Amino acid sequence: MPATRVRYSEAFKRGVVSELEDGRHSSLNAVCRAYGIGGTLTVARWVRRYGTEGLLPRNVRVETLKERDELKEARKRIRELEAAVADAHIDHCLEKAYFHVACERMGVDPEDFKKKNAMTLSELRKGSRKGKR
Numbered sequence: 001m002p003a004t005r006v007r008y009s010e011a012f013k014r015g016v017v018s019e020l021e022d023g024r025h026s027s028l029n030a031v032c033r034a035y036g037i038g039g040t041l042t043v044a045r046w047v048r049r050y051g052t053e054g055l056l057p058r059n060v061r062v063e064t065l066k067e068r069d070e071l072k073e074a075r076k077r078i079r080e081l082e083a084a085v086a087d088a089h090i091d092h093c094l095e096k097a098y099f100h101v102a103c104e105r106m107g108v109d110p111e112d113f114k115k116k117n118a119m120t121l122s123e124l125r126k127g128s129r130k131g132k133r
């Protein structure tokens with residue numbers, strides 16, 4: 001059997017909100033228990049619509065100056081890294097385009113050139129280590 005949907009009149013909703021504002025109920029949970037209302041979200045919606053939102057619980061964030069500075073530095077670092085990634089992407093796109101132009105001028109298929117001259121990252125690292133020694 002499907003659940004029964006309860007509809008509340010405007011007068012009832014406004015009355016519940018008024019009681020909350022007058023302090024007759026200590027919380028949204030208390031008013032829900034008093035009237036048998038299914039959930040606090042229902043009453044919270046009524047408060048937003050008919051009352052003052054000062055009745056709804058709020059999240060307050062307390063942070064020290066050190067935390068605020070760290071957050072500011074982290075955001076700055078994120079912006080710098082995003083700019084670096086964007087620059088690297090542009091560089092990659094340009095290198096790819098230059099590679100295709102060079103292959104075209106040499107009369108070589110770019111995919112064949114890549115296959116014939118492929119090096120793995122580990123091979124590149126081995127070569128750079130030998131040069132350092």
